[in-house]
Amino acid sequence: MKIKLTVTLKNGVLDPQGKAIQQTLNGMGFSNVEEVRQGKYFEVEVNEKNEDKAKSKVEEMCKKLLANLVIEDFKIL
Amino acid sequence: MKIKLTVTLKNGVLDPQGKAIQQTLNGMGFSNVEEVRQGKYFEVEVNEKNEDKAKSKVEEMCKKLLANLVIEDFKIL
Numbered sequence: 001m002k003i004k005l006t007v008t009l010k011n012g013v014l015d016p017q018g019k020a021i022q023q024t025l026n027g028m029g030f031s032n033v034e035e036v037r038q039g040k041y042f043e044v045e046v047n048e049k050n051e052d053k054a055k056s057k058v059e060e061m062c063k064k065l066l067a068n069l070v071i072e073d074f075k076i077l
Numbered sequence: 078m079k080i081k082l083t084v085t086l087k088n089g090v091l092d093p094q095g096k097a098i099q100q101t102l103n104g105m106g107f108s109n110v111e112e113v114r115q116g117k118y119f120e121v122e123v124n125e126k127n128e129d130k131a132k133s134k135v136e137e138m139c140k141k142l143l144a145n146l147v148i149e150d151f152k153i154l
Contacts, residue, residue, distance in 0.1 A: 006083075006118045021119075025138055032134070035122035041083045042098075045112035057109070061102055 003046060003058045004077040007067045008039035042066060080123060080135045081154040084144045085116035119143060 009015050015037050022036040044061065048054040055076050062074040086092050092114050099113040121138065125131040132153050144151040 008118065008120070018119075021143070024142060028141065030134065030138055032124040033121060033138075034124050035120075037120040039118040039120070041085065041116040041118040042095075043085070043112075043114045043116070044110060047109040047111050057107065061107055061110075064105065065098070065101060 001046060001048065001051060001054050003044045003054055005042050005044070005058060005062065005066070005074055006039050006077065007042070007062070007072050007074045009037065010071055010073055013071045039072075040066075078123060078125065078128060078131050080121045080131055082119050082121070082135060082139065082143070082151055083116050083154065084119070084139070084149050084151045086114065087148055087150055090148045116149075117143075 018036040018038045021038065022033055025033045025036065044058050046054045046057055048057065058076055059074075062076075063069065067074040095113040095115045098115065099110055102110045102113065121135050123131045123134055125134065135153055136151075139151040139153075140146065
């Protein structure tokens with residue numbers, strides 16, 4: 001089954017890429033954009049029919065590879 | 078209000094980054110990972126209280142800047 005997840009910078013961690021996007025949007029006329037934060041999104045196809053087991057595997061992958069827990073949070077959707 | 082969205086490669090568009098992650102996960106012992114697709118995730122803070130209006134603004138931003146509609150799809154969450 002396919003598990004979807006996001007990896008985002010923790011609150012308080014500077015996000016220069018998001019800031020650049022925000023400034024670009026402002027410059028394009030979207031003046032009411034106050035903040036943009038960019039993260040990563042993954043779809044992981046796991047050969048496992050049990051949803052709980054699949055999610056727990058993906059959680060392990062996040063901790064070991066997909067997210068840097070020092071500066072990032074992950075969320076399994 | 079904060080609008081969340083994902084931008085993903087269209088089906089059929091090669092995703093070498095996702096492939097590399099999949100192979101790495103397989104090599105780490107996660108042998109039941111069959112496919113990984115990576116996309117982008119954005120949180121956009123818009124100064125607009127009406128949810129429908131905020132989402133329609135963000136949709137316009139996706140079409141004009143955040144997504145390359147030739148190879149990518151976007152989804153407002």
